[in-house]
Amino acid sequence: MTSGPEHLERDFPMHVSVSEAREMLAALLPQRQTEMVVAKEALGRTLAADLAALVSHPSATESALDGIACRAADTQSVPSELRVVGESRAGVPFAGEVGTGECVRIYTGAPLPRGADAICPVEKLEEIDSARVRLLSPASTGDVRHEGGDFRAGEVVMQAGTWLSAPRLALATALGHAQLPVYQRLRVALLSTGDEVVEAGQPLQAGQVYDSNSVGLSAMLQEAGCEVLPLGHAPDQPEQLAQILAGAGGADVLLSSGGVSMGKYDFMRDLLLEGGKVSFWKVRMRPGGPAILGGWRGLPVFGLPGNPVSSLVVFHVIVRPALTGQPVQTLKLRAGTPFRSLPDKTAFWRANLVGGVVHDYGQQGSGILRSLSEAGALVVVPEGQRVQVGDDVDVILL
Numbered sequence: 299m300t301s302g303p304e305h306l307e308r309d310f311p312m313h314v315s316v317s318e319a320r321e322m323l324a325a326l327l328p329q330r331q332t333e334m335v336v337a338k339e340a341l342g343r344t345l346a347a348d349l350a351a352l353v354s355h356p357s358a359t360e361s362a363l364d365g366i367a368c369r370a371a372d373t374q375s376v377p378s379e380l381r382v383v384g385e386s387r388a389g390v391p392f393a394g395e396v397g398t399g400e401c402v403r404i405y406t407g408a409p410l411p412r413g414a415d416a417i418c419p420v421e422k423l424e425e426i427d428s429a430r431v432r433l434l435s436p437a438s439t440g441d442v443r444h445e446g447g448d449f450r451a452g453e454v455v456m457q458a459g460t461w462l463s464a465p466r467l468a469l470a471t472a473l474g475h476a477q478l479p480v481y482q483r484l485r486v487a488l489l490s491t492g493d494e495v496v497e498a499g500q501p502l503q504a505g506q507v508y509d510s511n512s513v514g515l516s517a518m519l520q521e522a523g524c525e526v527l528p529l530g531h532a533p534d535q536p537e538q539l540a541q542i543l544a545g546a547g548g549a550d551v552l553l554s555s556g557g558v559s560m561g562k563y564d565f566m567r568d569l570l571l572e573g574g575k576v577s578f579w580k581v582r583m584r585p586g587g588p589a590i591l592g593g594w595r596g597l598p599v600f601g602l603p604g605n606p607v608s609s610l611v612v613f614h615v616i617v618r619p620a621l622t623g624q625p626v627q628t629l630k631l632r633a634g635t636p637f638r639s640l641p642d643k644t645a646f647w648r649a650n651l652v653g654g655v656v657h658d659y660g661q662q663g664s665g666i667l668r669s670l671s672e673a674g675a676l677v678v679v680p681e682g683q684r685v686q687v688g689d690d691v692d693v694i695l696l
C-alpha cells in the first residue's frame with residue numbers, strides 16, 4: 299500500500315493549477331493602507347490612486363532637433379536660402395515672429411517661435427554668412443513636438459494598481475507628482491530551512507550548500523516593493539522551526555524555502571499539515587511542484603521548494619504576481635528547439651533568445667544553479683503539450 303504525507307486524510311486541494319495557486323496566495327494577503335511616498339523612494343511600490351497630469355508635456359510647442367525653425371512652405375524647393383533673424387534656446391525663447399523667408403536658430407527642446415512650423419537640422423544646413431543659411435533639404439513639420447503631444451494637463455495617465463518600475467517613476471515625476479500615493483509595503487518574513495544549508499562566508503563541508511535562496515529571494519522581494527524581515531535559517535528540527543515561526547510577529551506573510559516535498563525531514567510541510575492550516579499542497583508545474591500554502595497561528599505561510607531553480611520559478615509565476623497584483627508578462631516567440639510538458643504539469647523551461655528565436659538553455663534539472671543567471675527567459679509549455687521547432691511559444695523574460 300502507498301504511504302506518506304500525500305495520503306493523509308485532508309481537507310485541502312492538492313495539485314492546484316499555477317493560476318489557482320496565485321489566486322489563493324493573493325486571497326491570504328491583508329488589505330493594505332495607503333501612504334504618500336517621495337517618488338525617488340517608491341521603486342517597486344504599487345500606485346494606490348490614478349495619477350492625472352498636473353502639467354502638459356511638452357509644456358510648449360518645441361523643436362526636436364538642433365537646427366533652424368522656419369516656415370515649411372519656404373523650403374519646398376531646395377536648396378533654399380533663409381535670413382537668420384534670431385535664436386530660440388531652451389529656457390530663452392525668441393520673442394518675435396518668423397516671417398516669410400526668415401528663420402531662427404533653434405536647439406532641441408527650445409520653444410518654436412510664432413510663425414514657424416518646421417525644423418531643418420544643422421546637418422542639412424550650409425552657413426552662407428552670419429545672417430544667411432542655405433537648406434539642403436526641406437524643413438520638416440514632423441520635427442516639431444506639439445504642446446501636450448505626450449500628455450495634457452488634467453489627463454489621467456497612470457492607473458491605480460500600476461507597479462512602479464523605474465521608467466514609471468520617471469513618468470510620474472514628469473506628470474508633476476513629487477510624492478506618490480502608494481500601498482504600504484507588505485512585510486514578508488523570509489526563512490531558509492535545512493541542516494545542510496550554510497550562510498555565505500562560512501567554510502563549506504562536503505554535503506553542505508550555501509544559502510543562496512535567502513539572498514536571491516530577499517532581492518526579488520525588495521524589487522517587488524516588499525519589506526523583508528529576515529528570519530535566517532532553521533535546521534531540520536520541528537520544535538526549532540515552530541519557535542522561529544513564532545518569532546515572525548508583525549509579518550503579513552512568511553516565505554520559506556525547503557522542507558516541503560516528500561522526505562522524512564521535510565518539516566515545513568509537516569508543520570503546516572499537522573499543526574497549521576493548509577490551503578493547498580503541490581502545484582501542477584515543473585519545476586516547483588512541491589510548493590505549499592497555508593497558515594501557522596494566523597500567519598499566512600508560503601513554502602517554496604528548496605531547489606533554488608524551483609524557488610525562483612515559483613517566485614516569478616506565483617509569488618511576485620500575487621504580492622504586486624501585476625500579471626505575469628509573456629511574449630509569443632518562435633521556438634528554435636523542441637519543448638514539451640508532462641500531461642499534468644505546466645513546464646517552465648529555462649531558455650535563451652538567439653536572434654528573436656527561443657532556445658532550450660540545456661540542462662533543465664532544478665539543481666543547475668548556473669541556469670538562474672545564464673538563462674534569460676522561461677518558456678511556458680501548458681500541461682500535456684509538445685512544441686516543435688518553428689511553433690510559437692509563450693515566453694517570460696527573466
Ligand SMILES: Nc1nc2c(c(=O)[nH]1)N[C@H]1C(S)=C(S)[C@@H](COP(=O)(O)OP(=O)(O)OC[C@H]3O[C@@H](n4cnc5c(N)ncnc54)[C@H](O)[C@@H]3O)O[C@H]1N2
Nearest residue numbers: 490507508509510511556557558559560564603604605608
Ligand atoms: N520522492 C520524491 N522526492 C522529491 C519530490 C517528489 O515529488 N517525490 N519532489 C522533488 C522536487 S520537484 C523538489 S523541487 C524537491 C523540493 O524539496 P524540498 O522543498 O523539500 O527542499 P529540500 O529537500 O529542503 O531541498 C532541495 C534541494 O535544495 C537545496 N536547498 C535547500 N535550501 C536551500 C537554500 N536556502 N539555498 C540553496 N539551496 C538550498 C537542498 O540542499 C537540496 O539540494 O524535492 C524533490 N524530491
Ligand code: MOO
Nearest residue numbers: 585586587608664
Ligand atoms: O520540480 Mo522540483 O521543483 O523539480 O525541482
